[in-house]
Amino acid sequence: xxxLEAVKSVMFFEGLPDEQFEKLAQISIIKKFEKGELLFEADxxxxxxxxxxxxxxxIFRTSPSGKEQILHVFGPGxxxxxxxxxxxxxxxxxGQAIExxxxxxxxxxxxxxxxxxxxxxxxxxMAMLAQRLRILVNKIDDLSLKEAPSRVASYLLLLRSSQDSxxxxxxxxxxxxxxxxxxxxxxxxxxxxKFSEQEIIDIDGKEITILDRSQLEEIANEGR
Numbered sequence: 001x002x003x004l005e006a007v008k009s010v011m012f013f014e015g016l017p018d019e020q021f022e023k024l025a026q027i028s029i030i031k032k033f034e035k036g037e038l039l040f041e042a043d044x045x046x047x048x049x050x051x052x053x054x055x056x057x058x059i060f061r062t063s064p065s066g067k068e069q070i071l072h073v074f075g076p077g078x079x080x081x082x083x084x085x086x087x088x089x090x091x092x093x094x095g096q097a098i099e100x101x102x103x104x105x106x107x108x109x110x111x112x113x114x115x116x117x118x119x120x121x122x123x124x125x126m127a128m129l130a131q132r133l134r135i136l137v138n139k140i141d142d143l144s145l146k147e148a149p150s151r152v153a154s155y156l157l158l159l160r161s162s163q164d165s166x167x168x169x170x171x172x173x174x175x176x177x178x179x180x181x182x183x184x185x186x187x188x189x190x191x192x193x194k195f196s197e198q199e200i201i202d203i204d205g206k207e208i209t210i211l212d213r214s215q216l217e218e219i220a221n222e223g224r
Contacts (some may be wrong), residue, residue: 001053003030007190010051012079012125019120020114027110032102033057037082039095039103046084046091049108052076055101058176061093072097072179073171082125085111098172151181152191153220156201159211167209 004025007013013024025155030053033039040055050057056075057171060068071093084091085108115122155177170177178188186192195201200216202209210216 003028003104006030006051006053009053009077010104011057011077012051012082016121016124020118022113024106027114029105029107030102031105033097033100035097035099035101037097037101039097040091042093043090046081046089048105048107048111049079049085050095051079051104051106053102053104055097055103055202056171057095057101057103058098058172059093059095068176068179069182070172070176073180079081086125148181148183148187149191149194150220150222151183152188152195153216155181156210157213157216157220159187159208160213165209166213167207170206170208179221 001009004021007025007028008021013021016024031039031050033055036153038048042061052075054076056073057080058073059080060069061071062068072080081091081095085106088108115125159171160166172180174188175185178185191204192201195216196203198215200210200212200219202211
């Protein structure tokens, strides 16, 4: 995939005319990161934003005690880090490759100049940011109002939807999934075991098969 094709695959820019894609390709830079390498750290100036071409990146914060809270995981075609770029601030969290990753990097100065010359691009970005905000609000709702089994059920249904298959692989180690869902690994394992015993899911290592989607959906909605 060349740089222009990579830019066209970024959902953030969906619907833009070819002329804009070409300009975005001109200002973008392809960067490579090894597994575990930081793309950026929290509280440092946001000098640009990213969109993976291959591999995935987790966005996370760490507490004073060292506990990690995963905020989101981004894969190919998903842009991140654009909010602080717009406001000229700092990155609010860390970004780290969870596997070998190749990403497009859009420098803040050049991108801001593009928006100044083309307000339509700015409007498109605002719409995408609004959509991102709705997703974040829903996640906060899930974490704050749902019990752990409901959060796990919702997470499995989200993976099933994103991979469009009743059989899929967990996208993160169980410890990181537990942090992401606001629980601990032991609790997550107990919930998986219970779901398996109830024949709601089948577990084979990292591979999950949903056997009873209606029951899983019922559990996911119990905390609403």
